[in-house]
Amino acid sequence: MRYQVKTGKPTEQRTDVAIVPVYDGGKLGTAARAIDSVISGAISAVNKSADLRDGVGQTLLLTQTEGCPFDRLLLVGCGPKDEFDGRAYRKAMRAAFTALSGSNHTDAISYVSLERVAGSDAYRLARIAAETWHDTVYRFTAMKSNSKVDKPALKTLGIAVRDRKAATRARRGIAHGDAIGAGQDLTRDLGNLPANVCTPTYLVKRTRELAKNAPKLTVQVLNEAEMRKLKMGALLSVTAGTDEPAKFIVLRYRGAAAAKPPIALIGKGITFDAGGISLKPPGAMDEMKFDMSGAATVVGVMKAITQLKLKVNLVGLVPAAENLPSGKATKPGDIVTAMSGQTIEVLNTDAEGRLILSDSLTYAQRFKPAAMIDVATLTGSCVVALGKHRTGLLSNSNRLAKKLLDAGNAADDPAWQLPLDDEYQAQLKSNFADVANVGGRDAGTITAACFLSRFVDGTDWAHLDIAGTAWRGGARKGSTGRPVPLLVEFLLDQ
Numbered sequence: 001m002r003y004q005v006k007t008g009k010p011t012e013q014r015t016d017v018a019i020v021p022v023y024d025g026g027k028l029g030t031a032a033r034a035i036d037s038v039i040s041g042a043i044s045a046v047n048k049s050a051d052l053r054d055g056v057g058q059t060l061l062l063t064q065t066e067g068c069p070f071d072r073l074l075l076v077g078c079g080p081k082d083e084f085d086g087r088a089y090r091k092a093m094r095a096a097f098t099a100l101s102g103s104n105h106t107d108a109i110s111y112v113s114l115e116r117v118a119g120s121d122a123y124r125l126a127r128i129a130a131e132t133w134h135d136t137v138y139r140f141t142a143m144k145s146n147s148k149v150d151k152p153a154l155k156t157l158g159i160a161v162r163d164r165k166a167a168t169r170a171r172r173g174i175a176h177g178d179a180i181g182a183g184q185d186l187t188r189d190l191g192n193l194p195a196n197v198c199t200p201t202y203l204v205k206r207t208r209e210l211a212k213n214a215p216k217l218t219v220q221v222l223n224e225a226e227m228r229k230l231k232m233g234a235l236l237s238v239t240a241g242t243d244e245p246a247k248f249i250v251l252r253y254r255g256a257a258a259a260k261p262p263i264a265l266i267g268k269g270i271t272f273d274a275g276g277i278s279l280k281p282p283g284a285m286d287e288m289k290f291d292m293s294g295a296a297t298v299v300g301v302m303k304a305i306t307q308l309k310l311k312v313n314l315v316g317l318v319p320a321a322e323n324l325p326s327g328k329a330t331k332p333g334d335i336v337t338a339m340s341g342q343t344i345e346v347l348n349t350d351a352e353g354r355l356i357l358s359d360s361l362t363y364a365q366r367f368k369p370a371a372m373i374d375v376a377t378l379t380g381s382c383v384v385a386l387g388k389h390r391t392g393l394l395s396n397s398n399r400l401a402k403k404l405l406d407a408g409n410a411a412d413d414p415a416w417q418l419p420l421d422d423e424y425q426a427q428l429k430s431n432f433a434d435v436a437n438v439g440g441r442d443a444g445t446i447t448a449a450c451f452l453s454r455f456v457d458g459t460d461w462a463h464l465d466i467a468g469t470a471w472r473g474g475a476r477k478g479s480t481g482r483p484v485p486l487l488v489e490f491l492l493d494q
């Protein structure tokens with residue numbers, strides 16, 4: 001997609017389709033008013049008829065545009081004028097893009113960005129437009145034998161702004177939105193790929209491809225022999241039951257001075273989670289191909305960051321493995337020794353994410369990071385607690401937690417903090433080892449984070465439980481690409 005910032009008058013710009021806002025009760029947005037006056041009130045006439053209902057995201061294509069230099073007018077409902085905020089704007093843009101992507105028009109300009117949107121400036125509105133374009137037209141076709149379906153015809157998208165100052169901001173917003181969208185697309189592709197394709201080895205291949213086109217990004221991959229040398233006993237206990245070799249991928253992005261401590265992102269990369277000997281029930285087990293969504297998020301964030309050439313130092317760690325039962329698999333009650341030296345009683349082999357993350361957190365500390373953030377589809381309890389809307393956030397630093405919460409709200413990719421009080425640690429007591437890998441039914445998301453906290457020294461650390469937010473089930477089953485927007489927003493703020 002080619003994005004362009006447009007400063008000219010809405011009545012004077014040539015395009016196939018002009019996207020113009022209308023509010024509930026027939027109130028016209030800025031551009032709609034200007035255009036209405038030169039097409040002899042055709043827009044107000046619509047509002048007087050029954051053609052367009054109130055509500056955010058209603059659309060209507062008008063063909064009567066004589067007097068204007070464009071062929072079509074796409075009216076988009078924006079809801080009540082005094083309630084028009086970033087979320088409503090995103091929804092309106094999604095509706096407009098959905099309508100557009102089903103047409104053969106190749107050029108459009110959005111005038112919705114001329115509206116006053118509570119809490120959003122020209123930067124944010126342009127960014128949302130670019131992000132939403134990616135999100136709306138994304139299709140996962142890699143596994144369809146006929147992949148020519150559904151490609152949108154639109155080639156250029158103009159974003160209207162009020163003046164030159166706003167244009168500068170909007171250009172920045174477009175760059176950011178396009179990078180976030182591209183990162184999210186990659187995350188979704190990796191998430192949606194089936195586990196027989198997207199193996200740990202396949203993740204290595206895709207990260208190497210990413211690094212090939214990004215001089216500031218390097219990839220190093222540890223194989224199982226090297227993990228054994230590092231004494232990553234927790235990670236290795238998870239991969240014990242599968243024939244598919246585990247990989248530990250180390251991504252390093254150097255965008256700032258070498259002396260600047262990096263942020264470490266750690267993504268759970270279980271490419272399939274059958275539960276191991278603590279086998280999962282068959283219902284919806286296919287969805288456990290998404291159990292590498294944390295890993296996919298780290299790769300997607302790296303993609304966005306390299307596209308933006310952001311001036312940050314970043315370490316991305318991807319522990320990648322399958323969790324399957326077999327004669328070689330770890331058994332409930334087995335005790336393994338983590339890289340940190342702590343012994344872990346594996347009471348439930350289905351609590352494998354925390355095992356691979358524990359060794360990854362230990363490994364991350366060798367980079368002396370300013371902060372460590374792990375991203376994981378870690379607990380079903382998080383879906384029970386927060387549903388599919390907010391990511392669970394737990395942290396040993398309220399400062400870091402606040403930054404991430406703020407980033408999530410700004411990016412419309414929200415999280416919610418859960419407590420990490422010491423009292424919960426008692427649930428992880430083991431009669432035989434230093435720690436048990438499960439803490440009973442109560443507060444499952446918190447005790448999982450408590451387990452992780454045992455492997456964090458003094459470093460600021462946050463844990464994002466994306467079990468609910470990383471994918472959708474049901475008819476729209478598929479990866480969401482979250483929380484790429486939250487994390488990129490956080491990194492942009494550094």
Ligand code: BES
Pocket residue numbers: 273291348350351352353377378379380381383438439444467468
């Ligand atoms: N990958 C799952 C978590 C999960 C479950 C994510 C359902 C999304 C939907 C994780 O490895 C797991 O199995 N967790 C167990 C932990 C339990 C054994 C303490 C869970 O949540 O049931």
Ligand code: MN
Pocket residue numbers: 273275349350351352353
């Ligand atoms: Mn599991």
Ligand code: ZN
Pocket residue numbers: 270273291350352353377378
């Ligand atoms: Zn899992």
